[in-house]
Amino acid sequence: MNVKKDAWKVITFCCITSLILSYVAIGLFCLVEKGGEIARILQSPLQLFSFVREAQGQLQTILYSIPFVSIGSMLYWQRKSFLQEKYEDASEYAVHGEGKFEGMKNLINGKVFSKNNQYKKAPLETFQMARGTIVGKVPKKKQVLIMEKDTEVDNANVLIIGSPGSGKGQAYVYPNLINNTEETIICSDPKGELYRDTHLIKQDQGYRVYLVDFVDFINCHRYNPLDNVKDDIDARAVANIIAKNAAEGNRDFWTKSALSFLSAIILYVKNEYKDKANMTHVIDFAVRAGREAEYFEDVIASLTEEHPAYHLFRLASLSAGSTKMGIMSTMAQQIGIFALRKVAGLTETSDFLFEDLQKHKSIVYVKIPMDENPFEQLTAMFFDQLIEVFYKIAVRSPNNKVPIRSIFLFDEFSNIGTIEKYPKVLSTCRGLDIVMMTVVQDFGQLEDKKRYGHEMTRSIINNHDTILFLRTKDKKTAEYLSGIADDTTAKVKTSSIQHGSKNTSKSVSEQYVKRRLIPVGDLIRIKKNDCYLFVSGHDPVKLEKAWQFQVFHDFMKNYETKYRPIMLEKGMISKEEAVLLEPIDEKGNSVQQQKKEKEDNPLAKDFAVFAPVLTTTAATEKEENTSESEHVEENKEENLVSTEETTDTDSPPSSKKSSKPSESKENEEREGEDEDEDIMLAYEETSDMESQQRDVESSEPKFGELPI
Structure with missing residues (x-):
């Protein structure tokens, strides 16, 4: 009461x-x-x-x-x-509504959630419980709700709603990074903490670990968007993503003509430069074409009908008319983000192929900005292309599923940018054995007009069969979830006492009233340790949060110093599995061997405990198909590269080596920063076209060097 x-x-x-x-x-x-x-x-x-x-x-x-x-x-x-009268559950009468809370026996039955769900005091014993998605903890018990891959829930997609400080990371992301051990995992990492805290654990679980850094753009694996462009459809998809994620004031530029031109340029560059093609080549073409009309006309005139970009250029030229030079100039500014020195270095080539993630279980940590993301065009393109590649692999497989079950864990989903086909992906990924986990602060982030809008947000929500509510300050979000829980019938007792001159009488009456099963106020004022779970086909349930430090105790915190030596001694992990995958070049060959100690390289320090580096599957397959003489020649080249690399142990795995003195490097970096500032001004201020062209022209990026 x-x-x-x-x-x-x-x-x-x-x-x-x-x-x-x-x-x-x-x-x-x-x-x-x-x-x-x-x-x-x-x-x-x-x-x-x-x-x-x-x-x-x-x-x-x-x-x-x-x-x-x-x-x-x-x-x-x-x-x-x-004392106020206490409401008693009377939902069985259904006078005003029949909403009720689900019983644990109906959920933990081995069909919805696993029965093998008890965690122990000793972390290593906790790993005897089932693998799968942890969504919460049974109140006052050492049991968690684990959704295994064979769950009867229609799709395993999970929507997590939690305002800052509600425990999204500690109560959901971390537990599921630790407890899912057989799937390929793609995880956005807003703070870089997920990689720092779990990459060693995942490697010892037999994972190939990749890090793509869209914040600092160094000490990571590189990604070239054009490596995934195979035809005009792929080129158009890249153009659409760039347009959809353009800065707020620049979206009016992206007419059909501009999109067609960009698609044509991408396809032209891809055809001319082959495997060397990257976005810097696209910018170079747009800058020159906007400055030199004759160059643009000569390129179009030189194309034959057999050229992949021929028809796209013709159609774009017809629709643009006399404005095509202006479109080309402005386009160079619109995509100028790819000319930033660090971005150009990251996107110069790819150190791994998306197809490799389905040949061996892997985890990709994708570091993205925490707040405003100035690189939405790049981050959204990365995830969009990765999803598309997985879909193509699934369609080509005999059972129409990806070879390795895959989990996309989108922490701070709204910071990624707009993945326009995401609602359709959510509705179809179940059949391909792909799981989407979407983490947002509230529905307002999705409904933002520069994101998905109201209708697409509804589709996104409805295509998650499981919703985990941690906390929100947004009343609209709370009202939606309260409505899902429905109204219920409650019984309330009222009593009254009447005093007379000779006697006193007391009367008690019962009434059935309508009330929300989960009132909006209860959601907004939810306690720090509580959460609500909504599963399609079942009534909602109130749970406790499954904090990683409660379920796994100090396992993650003290893994390297305490638990890893024990696991190695007991044979729970093998030294052969503890490997670091280094970047690969466009041919699939190893760029360099990982040094055991690099005192000035934090990334190398993290990986210093591991055994020698493995080459990728792609490299192995190519080596098997080559002749013995080609093997010898390649080995000589690799030995030469390795000898040159040993002269500089401070360089990151994905960067080119440099023998310049430190003072020269500092001057070069300062010059690079000045170049980046010029390009960003050109990118953001589109009103003065001629000035922006000069900025782009004066800041042409250098090829083949990733800043250290």
């Missing part, structure tokens, strides 16, 4: 009245024991105090208990005056 607003008044009155009655009662005991007049006894508090203190045996016990019994009796008698 809840306490009424002015309950303190009634409680104070009851306590004072009880103390007065207790004082009188003790006075009566004193009168019986010592005699005298009751009036004089009550007027002498010190005499009564001495009487109580000097009393012996049971009498003293009775005298001490009188005030407590009196207060308790008075509060109980007046409880209706300061």
Whole structure:
């Protein structure tokens, strides 16, 4: 029961009245024991105090208990005056609604959630429980709800709603990175903490670990968007992503003509440069074509009908008319983000192929900005292309599924950018054995006009069969979830007391009323340790959050120093599995061997505990198909590269080596930063076209060097 607003008044009155009655009662005991007049006894508090203190045996016990019994009796008698009537569940009558909470037995039945769900005090024993998605903890028990891959829930997609500080990372992301051990995992990493805290664990679980850094753009694996462009459809998809994720004030530029031109340029560059093609080539073409009309006309005139970009250029030229030079100039500024020195270095080539992630279980940590993401065109393109590649692999497989079950864990989903086909992906990924886990702060992030809008947001929500609510401050989000829980019928008892001149009568009545099963206020004011789970086909359930430090104790915190040595000693992991995959070049060959100690390279320090580096599957397959003479020649080249690399142990795995003095490097980096600032001004301020062209022209990026 809840306490009424002015309950303190009634409680104070009851306590004072009880103390007065207790004082009188003790006075009566004193009168019986010592005699005298009751009036004089009550007027002498010190005499009564001495009487109580000097009393012996049971009498003293009775005298001490009188005030407590009196207060308790008075509060109980007046409880209706300061306590609100408690609602009792009467949903079975369904007078006003039949919403109710789901029983744990209906969920933890081996069909929806696993029965093997108990965690232990010893972390290594906890790993005996089932693998799968952890969504919460059973209240007051050492059990968690684990959704295994063969669950009867229609799709395993999970939508996680939690405002900042609600435990999205500690109560969902971390537990599921640790507990899913057989799937390929793609995980956005807004703070870089997920990689820092779990990459060693995942490698010891037999994973190939990749890091793509869209924040610092160094010490990571590189990604070239054009490596995934095979035809005009792929080129158009890249153009659409760039347009959809353009800066707020620049979206009006992206007309059909501009999209067609960009698609044509991408396809032209891809055909001319083959495997060397990258976005810097696209910018170079757009800059020159916008500056030199003859160059643009000569390129189009030189194309034959067999050229993949021929028809796209013709159509774009017809629709653009005399404005095509202006379109080309502005386009160079619109995609100028790819000319930034660090971005150009990251996107120069690819150190791994998306197809490799389906040849061996892998985890890709994708570091993205925490707040505003100035690289949405790049981050959205990465995930869009990765999903597309997985879909193509699944379609080509005999069972129409990806070879390795895959999980996309989108932490801070709204910071990624807009993946326009995401609603359709959610509705179809189940059949391909792909799982989407979408983490947002509230629905407002999705409904933003620069994201998905109202209708697409509804589709995104509805295509998650499981919703985990942690906390929100957004009333609209709370109202939606409260509506999902539905109304329920509650029974409430009311009582009234009537006092007459001769007697007193008391009447009690029962009423059935309508109320929300989970009121909006309960969602907004939810306790830090509580959460609500909504599973399609089942009633909602209130759970406790499955904190990783509660389920796995200190396993993650002390893994390297405490648990990893024990696991190696007991043979729970093998040294052969503890490997680091280094970047690969466009031919699938290893770029360099990982050094065991690189004192000035934090990334290398993290990986120093692992065994020698493996080459990728793609490299192995190519080596098997080559002749013996080609093997010898390649080995000589690799040995030469390895010899050159040993002269500089401070370079990151994905960067080119440089023998310049440190002072020269600092000057070069300062120059690069100045170049980046010029390009960003050109990218953001499109009103002055000629000035922006000069900025782009004066800041042409350097090829083949990733800044250190």
